[in-house]
Amino acid sequence: MTERSAATAGIRKIVHYQEEILLENGTAPAVPAVRATVAAVVSNPWVGTGPDTDLSPATERLAPQLAHVLTDRLLESLGGAEQVEAFGKAAIVGTAGEIEHAGALIHTPYFGNLVREFLEGSSIICFADDRAEAGQALVVPMWHKTHAATRSHYQTITTRVSDGPRADEIVVVVAASTGPRPHPRIGDRATDPTVTSAILEGASA
Amino acid sequence: MSTRKIVTIVEEIVTEGGRPVEPAARVAVVAAIIANPWDGQGFVEDLNPGIEATASDVGALLASRVVEALGAPVEAFGKAAIVGLDGEIEHGSALIHTLKFGDHFRKAASATTLLPAVEKRGPAGVVFDIPLKHITDATIRSHHQSIEVRLADAPHPGEIVIALAAAAQGRPQQRLAPLSTEQ
Numbered sequence: 431m432t433e434r435s436a437a438t439a440g441i442r443k444i445v446h447y448q449e450e451i452l453l454e455n456g457t458a459p460a461v462p463a464v465r466a467t468v469a470a471v472v473s474n475p476w477v478g479t480g481p482d483t484d485l486s487p488a489t490e491r492l493a494p495q496l497a498h499v500l501t502d503r504l505l506e507s508l509g510g511a512e513q514v515e516a517f518g519k520a521a522i523v524g525t526a527g528e529i530e531h532a533g534a535l536i537h538t539p540y541f542g543n544l545v546r547e548f549l550e551g552s553s554i555i556c557f558a559d560d561r562a563e564a565g566q567a568l569v570v571p572m573w574h575k576t577h578a579a580t581r582s583h584y585q586t587i588t589t590r591v592s593d594g595p596r597a598d599e600i601v602v603v604v605a606a607s608t609g610p611r612p613h614p615r616i617g618d619r620a621t622d623p624t625v626t627s628a629i630l631e632g633a634s635a
Numbered sequence: 636m637s638t639r640k641i642v643t644i645v646e647e648i649v650t651e652g653g654r655p656v657e658p659a660a661r662v663a664v665v666a667a668i669i670a671n672p673w674d675g676q677g678f679v680e681d682l683n684p685g686i687e688a689t690a691s692d693v694g695a696l697l698a699s700r701v702v703e704a705l706g707a708p709v710e711a712f713g714k715a716a717i718v719g720l721d722g723e724i725e726h727g728s729a730l731i732h733t734l735k736f737g738d739h740f741r742k743a744a745s746a747t748t749l750l751p752a753v754e755k756r757g758p759a760g761v762v763f764d765i766p767l768k769h770i771t772d773a774t775i776r777s778h779h780q781s782i783e784v785r786l787a788d789a790p791h792p793g794e795i796v797i798a799l800a801a802a803a804q805g806r807p808q809q810r811l812a813p814l815s816t817e818q
């Protein structure tokens with residue numbers, strides 16, 4: 431089923447990257463986390479079309495298939511949606527496309543709502559996008575899937591496909607983490623003091 | 636062995652040359668980012684104590700993980716040692732060019748040949764290609780292939796990246812005549 435989806439979605443290649451931090455600054459994280467990205471390289475269906483082209487028909491056809499293929503692999507490797515605490519998404523469009531084409535595949539409900547549903551989140555999904563040559567690395571931001579302002583879960587992961595995107599392709603990425611940064615200790619909104627420029631000036635006077 | 640991070644990469648090639656690849660071609664890489672056992676010691680003449688302390692452990696760790704990540708019988712394999720800028724390439728070679736390292740993978744993959752290798756020194760984020768060859772006959776041309784890897788924040792100057800690669804098949808659209816036909 432998944433392989434059929436990959437082929438029908440026009441996917442050339444899927445790259446799954448996962449990292450597990452055992453030591454950070456020489457010490458094991460109190461809450462170990464696994465971070466992962468899954469990137470799919472797809473043909474850009476809008477290459478050669480003008481800026482007045484309606485992007486919605488191809489978006490409605492392709493984006494749900496990509497959401498399925500990418501999240502299936504993430505969930506399989508991370509151990510299910512209950513393990514996922516933070517998420518993010520990204521797209522890199524090849525040089526013959528518009529950034530708007532990248533956005534069309536990740537910024538509509540046909541992708542974002544499904545990724546959120548499959549990963550059992552409720553937050554807006556944070557993102558990165560770029561237009562680049564094949565092999566360009568992209569740093570993908572992630573935040574908490576149900577409480578986006580949870581500072582411990584602000585984190586990033588680098589995604590890269592060695593031979594994609596070609597000029598007429600788009601790399602579409604979903605990222606997830608099973609926990610916080612290795613040693614989170616920069617407070618949270620609930621514990622922050624009130625900080626304004628006037629208060630800071632008063633403190634230094 | 637002091638391991639900072641373990642990275643797993645799996646590539647699935649669904650189409651190549653515009654044609655479907657069925658089943659999708661799978662290649663897996665598992666990399667361990669470890670402290671260079673000889674970091675900060677100047678020129679160490681006898682590398683054997685460090686090899687004894689590290690090579691078998693990292694070989695065992697990576698072998699089981701890369702076979703699991705591939706999720707299919709291994710047909711081609713390879714290895715890598717990428718040394719951070721403060722180390723010698725000899726340090727990376729010391730850890731991977733010993734049977735204590737490679738035999739774990741050969742056993743897990745039912746392999747009999749030597750593992751092709753890349754050894755290199757570079758900064759964090761350096762790109763490297765791991766060569767792979769067939770696990771029982773290194774002359775099988777269909778299985779000569781490589782996979783490109785980049786780890787965003789490794790190796791640090793005092794670290795070494797040790798990696799194993801496994802492929803479930805040869806190249807996606809392999810169609811070269813076998814070596815034997817040229818003789």
